Amino acid sequence: MTTVPVDASCAAPDQSAPLPASVDLEKETVITGVVTAADGSAVGGAYVRLLDATGEFAAEVVTSPAGQFRFFAAPGTWTLRALSRHGNGDTTVTAARGVTETGVQVG
Amino acid sequence: MSRDTALVSADWAEKNLGASGVVFVEVDEDTNAYDGGHLPGAIKLDWKTDLQDPVRRDFVNKEQFEALLSARGIGNDDTVVLYGGNNNWFAAYAYWYFKLYGHGDVKLLDGGRKKWELDARPLVKDLPSREQTTYSAQEPDTTIRAFRDEVVKAIGTQNLVDVRSPDEYAGRLLAPAHLPQEQAQRGGHIPTAVSVPWSKAANEDGTFKTDDELRAIYSAAGLDEGKDTIAYCRIGERSSHTWFVLKELLGHANVKNYDGSWTEYGSLVGVPVALGDEPGKA
Numbered sequence: 001m002t003t004v005p006v007d008a009s010c011a012a013p014d015q016s017a018p019l020p021a022s023v024d025l026e027k028e029t030v031i032t033g034v035v036t037a038a039d040g041s042a043v044g045g046a047y048v049r050l051l052d053a054t055g056e057f058a059a060e061v062v063t064s065p066a067g068q069f070r071f072f073a074a075p076g077t078w079t080l081r082a083l084s085r086h087g088n089g090d091t092t093v094t095a096a097r098g099v100t101e102t103g104v105q106v107g
Numbered sequence: 108m109s110r111d112t113a114l115v116s117a118d119w120a121e122k123n124l125g126a127s128g129v130v131f132v133e134v135d136e137d138t139n140a141y142d143g144g145h146l147p148g149a150i151k152l153d154w155k156t157d158l159q160d161p162v163r164r165d166f167v168n169k170e171q172f173e174a175l176l177s178a179r180g181i182g183n184d185d186t187v188v189l190y191g192g193n194n195n196w197f198a199a200y201a202y203w204y205f206k207l208y209g210h211g212d213v214k215l216l217d218g219g220r221k222k223w224e225l226d227a228r229p230l231v232k233d234l235p236s237r238e239q240t241t242y243s244a245q246e247p248d249t250t251i252r253a254f255r256d257e258v259v260k261a262i263g264t265q266n267l268v269d270v271r272s273p274d275e276y277a278g279r280l281l282a283p284a285h286l287p288q289e290q291a292q293r294g295g296h297i298p299t300a301v302s303v304p305w306s307k308a309a310n311e312d313g314t315f316k317t318d319d320e321l322r323a324i325y326s327a328a329g330l331d332e333g334k335d336t337i338a339y340c341r342i343g344e345r346s347s348h349t350w351f352v353l354k355e356l357l358g359h360a361n362v363k364n365y366d367g368s369w370t371e372y373g374s375l376v377g378v379p380v381a382l383g384d385e386p387g388k389a
Contacts, residue, residue: 014139047221049311050284057306058272059284060194062140073284074274083311085227 016064023072030099032070035063035082035089038107042067046084046106053077069104082106110318113202113355115188115214117222121229123188124148130181130237133220134158134191134201140220144230146190150179150237154197154344158204164371166247172208173242180237183211190216190223193344194306194313200347202355203364207252209245215351221313251354253337253363255371258297259378263389266336267300268328270349271369275341276302278382281373282341292373295380297339298387303328305345308352321352335361339368 019030035046044065050058053076063069069080073095080102081090087107093100115123123129124147131149133141141151152158157175160167167175181187187205191198198219205213216223224230253261261267274280278294296302307324308316315321330336336353338346343366354362365372372378381387 014137045224047225052273054273056273057304058274062192071284072282074279081311083221083225085225 014064015061015068015070016066019070025098027097029073029075029095029097030070031073031078031080031093031095031102032068032099033080033102033104034067035069035084035104035106036067037086038105043082043084043086043106046082046086048104049081049083051079051081055079080104108355108358110315110356113214113351114217114315116217117226117228120146120188120190120216120223124229128184129186129188131188131190131216132181132198132201134189134198135193136197137192140192142232144232146223147229147231148235149190150181150235152179152201154200158201166204166207169208169244169246172204173244176242176244177240180240181242182240183243186212186214188214188216190219192220194221194309194348195219196305196344196348199351200344203251203347203350207247209248215355218312218314225312250361251350251363253339253365255365255367255375257363258337258339258365258367258372261335261337262297262379263299264334266330266334267297268325268330268336268338268346268349268353269296269300269302270305270338270340270346271296271302272304272306273302273384275369276300276304277384278380292370293380294373295382296369296387297372298379298381299389300339300381301328301330301386302384303330303349305340305348308349315352315356318356321357325353325357332359335363337363337365339365339372341369342366343368 035043046063048069049060050071077094082104084106089106091104093102131146133149134152136154189198276296338349340346350364353359
């Protein structure tokens with residue numbers, strides 16, 4: 001018998017956890033990276049917002065203590081906007097299937 | 108209801124920390140945030156383990172809700188101020204839930220955890236102790252809760268508002284983009300539902316936009332104020348955020364939250380589904 005895996009969760013998972021084994025990188029478009037301050041140090045507890053090509057909000061996560069964030073998006077152009085006590089910042093990224101890494105600097 | 112009665116600012120909250128008769132409640136799905144630091148004196152409610160029945164897909168019932176609030180030390184006369192992460196999604200869900208069970212005075216902290224943290228306001232790790240109470244809830248107010256059959260009947264006749272992201276609405280994604288996408292149910296939206304992502308109603312610091320801005324957003328989307336409204340999302344918490352805006356901030360008369368939302372509707376056999384960016388036909 002096949003079970004139907006409906007994830008009844010909507011909150012963001014731990015951003016520093018390894019990618020779950022169930023994530024198929026042939027199908028998923030993962031955008032991941034680290035938020036850093038002007039001096040290069042990682043910013044934990046920053047709010048990172050994923051905005052689509054029209055600027056519309058798609059998702060938001062809080063960075064891990066090491067400043068990491070991760071989104072499951074779709075191929076295309078996205079903006080990452082980070083808000084933190086050290087200031088805000090944003091960057092644009094073009095993602096394809098698999099893992100796309102990009103940093104965001106704030107301040 | 109209005110902004111003055113349903114919403115409190117971070118400044119008000121900071122001044123009223125520890126005030127008699129005011130209980131701050133953090134509501135999240137992942138309560139690690141609370142454990143790492145919360146508003147001084149705040150207690151926590153876990154969206155999943157405290158507010159969902161452990162067996163059936165439904166709320167805790169009236170008796171379970173009474174037992175929960177009694178054990179956590181919330182009295183019928185207390186002012187309950189709810190806040191949380193994820194732009195107050197789960198706190199808005201809890202607000203709707205407290206209203207459903209008839210709590211008298213319940214408010215949402217504007218901006219939730221995010222604004223509080225970005226403002227560098229105080230967070231503590233110590234756990235408050237509250238005297239147990241004898242809480243008495245009302246029968247569930249189903250005028251604010253929609254079930255699947257009335258949602259199907261509402262197609263083409265009432266306002267249906269899909270508050271998920273545009274890609275979820277169109278059927279290109281099945282979940283918010285911070286979650287893995289593997290899901291079993293069909294993608295798309297309920298035919299005739301307009302797309303107004305919940306995020307349109309919030310500023311980037313998590314606070315709500317002004318009433319004028321909010322009115323402009325929903326009227327531009329084609330929401331007919333003369334009709335009843337049902338809001339839905341994927342599991343009912345983002346739509347609680349929009350329910351709060353329409354019912355509690357803008358004062359629309361008949362607004363329901365469909366907490367079954369897309370995880371129920373998108374798995375039903377025999378119901379119509381629309382794909383793409385347009386509402387589609389009834």
